[in-house]
Amino acid sequence: MFDVEKEYKKLGLKDNEFLKIKEYLGRKPNYLELSIYSVMWSEHCSYKSSRALLKNFKTTGKYVLQGPGENAGILDIGDNQAIVFKMESHNHPSAVEPYQGAATGIGGIIRDIFAMGARPICSLNSLRFGKLYDDEHQKYLFEMVVKGIGDYGNCMGIPTVGGEVYFDDTYKGNCLVNAMSVGIAQKDKLIKSKAFGTGNFLVLIGSSTGRDGIHGATFASDELNEESEERRPSVQVGDPFMEKVVLEVCLELLDKKMILGLQDMGAAGITSSSVEMASKGNVGLDIDVAAVPLREASMVPYEIMISESQERMLALVEPSKLSGVKAVCDKWNINCERIGIVTDNGLYRIFKGKELLGKIPVKTLTDEAPVYHHEYEKPKYIDNTTSFSLTGSDYTDLLKKYSHDEILKKMISSPNICSKKWVWEQYDHMVQTNTALLPGHDSAVIRIKNTDKAIAFSCDGNGRYCYLDPYKGAIIAVAETTRNLACCGAMPIGLTDCLNYGNPEKPGIFWQFKNSIDGIIKACEELDVPVISGNVSFYNESFGKAIYPTPIIGTAGLIANIKNLTGMDFKDEGDRIILLGGSSKENDSENDGIGGSEFLELFFDKVAGRCPDISLEYEKKLDNFCIDLINNGLIKSAHDVSTGGIAVTIAECCLSGKKGAKINIFGEASGLLKYLYNENQSRIVISASKSDLKLIEDKCRRNNLKFKEIGIVGGESLIINNEINIDIIEITELYNGSIERIMSR
Amino acid sequence: MPSGKKPYFGILVFPGTNCEMDCYHVLKNLLKVDCKYIWHKETKDDEINAIVIPGGFSYGDYLRSGAVAKFSPIMSFVRDFAQKGGLVIGICNGFQILLEENLLPGAMLRNNTLKFICKYVNLRVEDTNNPFTSGYKAEEIIKMPIRHNEGNYYIDSKGLKKLKENNQILLKYCDDKGNVNSSTNPNGSIENIAGICNEKRNVFGLMPHPEASSEKILGSDDGLKIFQSILRIGRI
Numbered sequence: 001m002f003d004v005e006k007e008y009k010k011l012g013l014k015d016n017e018f019l020k021i022k023e024y025l026g027r028k029p030n031y032l033e034l035s036i037y038s039v040m041w042s043e044h045c046s047y048k049s050s051r052a053l054l055k056n057f058k059t060t061g062k063y064v065l066q067g068p069g070e071n072a073g074i075l076d077i078g079d080n081q082a083i084v085f086k087m088e089s090h091n092h093p094s095a096v097e098p099y100q101g102a103a104t105g106i107g108g109i110i111r112d113i114f115a116m117g118a119r120p121i122c123s124l125n126s127l128r129f130g131k132l133y134d135d136e137h138q139k140y141l142f143e144m145v146v147k148g149i150g151d152y153g154n155c156m157g158i159p160t161v162g163g164e165v166y167f168d169d170t171y172k173g174n175c176l177v178n179a180m181s182v183g184i185a186q187k188d189k190l191i192k193s194k195a196f197g198t199g200n201f202l203v204l205i206g207s208s209t210g211r212d213g214i215h216g217a218t219f220a221s222d223e224l225n226e227e228s229e230e231r232r233p234s235v236q237v238g239d240p241f242m243e244k245v246v247l248e249v250c251l252e253l254l255d256k257k258m259i260l261g262l263q264d265m266g267a268a269g270i271t272s273s274s275v276e277m278a279s280k281g282n283v284g285l286d287i288d289v290a291a292v293p294l295r296e297a298s299m300v301p302y303e304i305m306i307s308e309s310q311e312r313m314l315a316l317v318e319p320s321k322l323s324g325v326k327a328v329c330d331k332w333n334i335n336c337e338r339i340g341i342v343t344d345n346g347l348y349r350i351f352k353g354k355e356l357l358g359k360i361p362v363k364t365l366t367d368e369a370p371v372y373h374h375e376y377e378k379p380k381y382i383d384n385t386t387s388f389s390l391t392g393s394d395y396t397d398l399l400k401k402y403s404h405d406e407i408l409k410k411m412i413s414s415p416n417i418c419s420k421k422w423v424w425e426q427y428d429h430m431v432q433t434n435t436a437l438l439p440g441h442d443s444a445v446i447r448i449k450n451t452d453k454a455i456a457f458s459c460d461g462n463g464r465y466c467y468l469d470p471y472k473g474a475i476i477a478v479a480e481t482t483r484n485l486a487c488c489g490a491m492p493i494g495l496t497d498c499l500n501y502g503n504p505e506k507p508g509i510f511w512q513f514k515n516s517i518d519g520i521i522k523a524c525e526e527l528d529v530p531v532i533s534g535n536v537s538f539y540n541e542s543f544g545k546a547i548y549p550t551p552i553i554g555t556a557g558l559i560a561n562i563k564n565l566t567g568m569d570f571k572d573e574g575d576r577i578i579l580l581g582g583s584s585k586e587n588d589s590e591n592d593g594i595g596g597s598e599f600l601e602l603f604f605d606k607v608a609g610r611c612p613d614i615s616l617e618y619e620k621k622l623d624n625f626c627i628d629l630i631n632n633g634l635i636k637s638a639h640d641v642s643t644g645g646i647a648v649t650i651a652e653c654c655l656s657g658k659k660g661a662k663i664n665i666f667g668e669a670s671g672l673l674k675y676l677y678n679e680n681q682s683r684i685v686i687s688a689s690k691s692d693l694k695l696i697e698d699k700c701r702r703n704n705l706k707f708k709e710i711g712i713v714g715g716e717s718l719i720i721n722n723e724i725n726i727d728i729i730e731i732t733e734l735y736n737g738s739i740e741r742i743m744s745r
Numbered sequence: 746m747p748s749g750k751k752p753y754f755g756i757l758v759f760p761g762t763n764c765e766m767d768c769y770h771v772l773k774n775l776l777k778v779d780c781k782y783i784w785h786k787e788t789k790d791d792e793i794n795a796i797v798i799p800g801g802f803s804y805g806d807y808l809r810s811g812a813v814a815k816f817s818p819i820m821s822f823v824r825d826f827a828q829k830g831g832l833v834i835g836i837c838n839g840f841q842i843l844l845e846e847n848l849l850p851g852a853m854l855r856n857n858t859l860k861f862i863c864k865y866v867n868l869r870v871e872d873t874n875n876p877f878t879s880g881y882k883a884e885e886i887i888k889m890p891i892r893h894n895e896g897n898y899y900i901d902s903k904g905l906k907k908l909k910e911n912n913q914i915l916l917k918y919c920d921d922k923g924n925v926n927s928s929t930n931p932n933g934s935i936e937n938i939a940g941i942c943n944e945k946r947n948v949f950g951l952m953p954h955p956e957a958s959s960e961k962i963l964g965s966d967d968g969l970k971i972f973q974s975i976l977r978i979g980r981i
Binding site: 101 | 764800954
């Protein structure tokens with residue numbers, strides 16, 4: 001029916017790849033086999049462009065039970081408990097069909113978590129869109145993505161507790177939807193995905209298989225263009241209710257010890273899930289497409305094999321347990337069909353009843369898939385952007401146009417800085433009753449019932465920094481998460497990453513990718529945080545233009561005793577405000593912390609300059625110091641200085657605590673702007689009782705950390721020098737209502 | 746609850762229910778009360794003497810919130826149980842199910858914001874002469890979270906009049922001073938109604954989540970008194 005010689009390119013395979021397939025099989029593949037190769041060798045499933053580099057990550061550490069390679073990574077948090085997490089992208093589907101794209105992205109990552117035997121306890125997400133102002137399409141994407149995430153997670157009863165959203169026109173044609181999910185499990189109930197035991201069954205649990213999402217993995221491995229709109233049918237449709245049922249069924253099966261292995265069906269559906277199980281167990285598999293429950297009877301074998309219908313799981317079951325598994329599925333009224341059997345011949349064979357339709361050596365689909373070492377070259381734009389910096393007259397001219405008050409008000413109203421309340425109020429962030437810190441703080445904090453412990457999570461990534469300097473930008477992304485955790489008293493124990501880039505076949509893009517990988521490796525080593533899972537998303541381009549390189553880091557931290565939990569809110573009148581940390585190079589005109597800053601973009605419409613410097617050694621010292629202060633109950637609030645600089649940080653402490661502050665900073669009028677809005681790294685604003693001040697200062701000295709008392713909590717306004725004086729109520733309204741105002745315009 | 750019997754809560758579980766463990770935690774771990782889950786396919790239970798219908802998305806809330814759950818086998822038991830005077834509390838989706846089942850009057854519309862709302866709200870206790878809110882002071886202002894798509898309670902004017910005459914309105918949305926008006930109404934609910942009971946005062950439905958506001962660490966422990974009231978006045 002199909003001439004494979006003509007079809008392989010349409011399926012996204014390259015000439016050399018087609019030759020290799022013929023070599024592996026010793027013959028021409030048939031269309032079914034070709035489809036299977038095309039999805040398994042897609043960038044999305046095979047990581048063929050990134051695998052060689054990702055190998056260099058630090059993936060071990062004292063908390064690590066499972067590093068990359070499984071459905072999700074696992075960390076030991078003591079008391080026979082483990083947390084399981086991973087982050088994944090669903091960018092392309094969300095760009096063409098934002099509601100279902102985002103929803104199924106959430107569904108997919110949640111399945112990865114319970115595939116390990118864990119109950120999902122929270123989700124976070126990192127989103128990127130073009131600027132919202134006067135762009136109805138961006139508003140539509142933003143609105144529908146948030147709704148998609150909310151509807152799915154809310155129905156599942158999994159709280160969405162944190163994350164971040166940024167708006168920059170680099171994401172206009174290719175939004176980013178990165179979702180992270182976290183689960184908790186008894187250590188002795190964890191399960192893996194490998195298939196083993198000749199004669200054991202593969203059992204499909206969950207939804208029937210339909211024609212949705214056919215070639216989704218291939219779609220995800222291509223740039224977006226005019227024809228992308230036609231790929232809408234490649235986007236799957238989510239059913240969170242079904243997934244909730246599948247979740248409960250899987251956990252019940254695990255509890256009753258009825259299954260030996262579990263794998264989620266994500267990209268490339270039955271094919272990739274079963275092949276991965278076989279490959280990990282070094283076994284063969286016979287799959288019977290006739291046994292798969294279908295939504296449309298007319299589906300042909302290749303469609304059944306690569307459909308990405310959602311809410312399906314594949315379980316490894318001993319023959320004697322099959323009836324027990326069926327009984328649990330019956331109780332919940334969902335499908336449960338034996339679709340495969342483990343063999344010892346190392347072959348992946350597809351049958352329709354007794355008829356053999358295809359035969360492929362398992363390892364040629366996985367370990368022996370192509371690996372690419374793409375060429376890389378520093379892109380030309382870097383030299384231009386690096387040499388840019390603001391001049392003294394730029395600052396004085398700005399002050400002629402706006403007062404200091406107006407500048408700060410504009411900053412806190414910027415969608416990149418203001419409260420994301422509009423977003424998180426659409427997410428159920430309280431179900432499961434473990435959310436110890438409501439959204440809006442530096443980290444999300446989840447208490448562990450019946451213990452004193454809590455775990456904290458922070459997601460971060462700054463595309464602008466990575467565009468200016470992918471190596472430093474990636475380091476900062478990691479450091480920002482550990483600093484966020486430190487502000488809540490949490491010690492970082494492991495991270496997941498979602499790496500979003502353009503087309504890796506372009507040398508400039510691959511240079512960005514390679515350099516940011518090197519940055520993450522460096523940061524993980526120095527900050528002693530292993531990578532335990534992750535995801536790479538390439539081809540984030542629209543009409544030939546790539547997004548800023550955007551690695552998103554999601555880090556988990558452990559809080560030993562939740563009674564010390566600290567937020568960013570100022571607590572009591574008269575408390576002293578202190579700036580901890582900061583580099584010694586603050587007055588360096590070359591590296592003034594303005595490069596890549598929100599201030600520069602907002603008032604000068606530029607993404608340029610030098611990415612801020614960072615010393616990881618200093619960062620680690622600062623983070624540990626902050627955790628130590630919190631553990632000793634010495635500070636009342638902590639908030640890290642990040643996007644927007646210190647004025648924004650202080651404003652946030654004020655409005656979340658409903659307290660004013662009086663700040664005194666030395667500097668001239670124009671120097672003040674640079675001081676208030678630079679984004680230099682490794683700084684935390686804390687507040688403490690006056691009586692603890694001396695002790696904190698002494699400790700700082702001993703640790704060689706900078707300590708600067710900058711103000712006092714109190715009053716109804718935020719006052720900075722004699723230049724800024726804004727009522728807290730006004731600040732709060734601007735900050736909390738900004739996105740809602742834009743969205744309802 | 747029948748007198749002389751120890752309190753024993755049955756927490757109903759439908760496919761899609763997702764707050765059952767949160768209710769269990771409050772009853773079992775915080776209040777040290779016996780409780781158990783009751784699967785929706787059960788037809789009766791002789792042990793329990795109070796029923797909690799927890800929140801969630803029973804049957805995905807497809808068709809209409811709570812509309813499918815009412816056909817579950819357990820619901821005829823719930824009906825009998827309520828008719829005999831047994832205490833039933835429905836939280837969020839549980840409230841919606843009680844409305845669909847006609848154990849409580851009125852209906853639930855989509856939030857007038859057209860969005861899911863998850864946030865802490867202030868509530869004014871309108872009545873304390875019932876088994877569910879007797880632990881509060883009259884007109885006490887309490888804080889609980891709402892988390893719903895469809896909490897826009899509606900009842901016709903005749904029904905509303907009856908609710909008022911019988912003091913069946915137990916909770917209203919307000920601000921932190923107790924002001925009840927349109928600016929303190931999060932979802933468009935008629936007269937800011939957040940919770941009502943039936944005429945016999947043994948069935949209570951509310952949109953806010955008391956189980957999610959029963960510990961200080963979660964932002965409020967005001968919800969705990971709902972469960973304590975049931976235990977205190979529950980004729981135990």
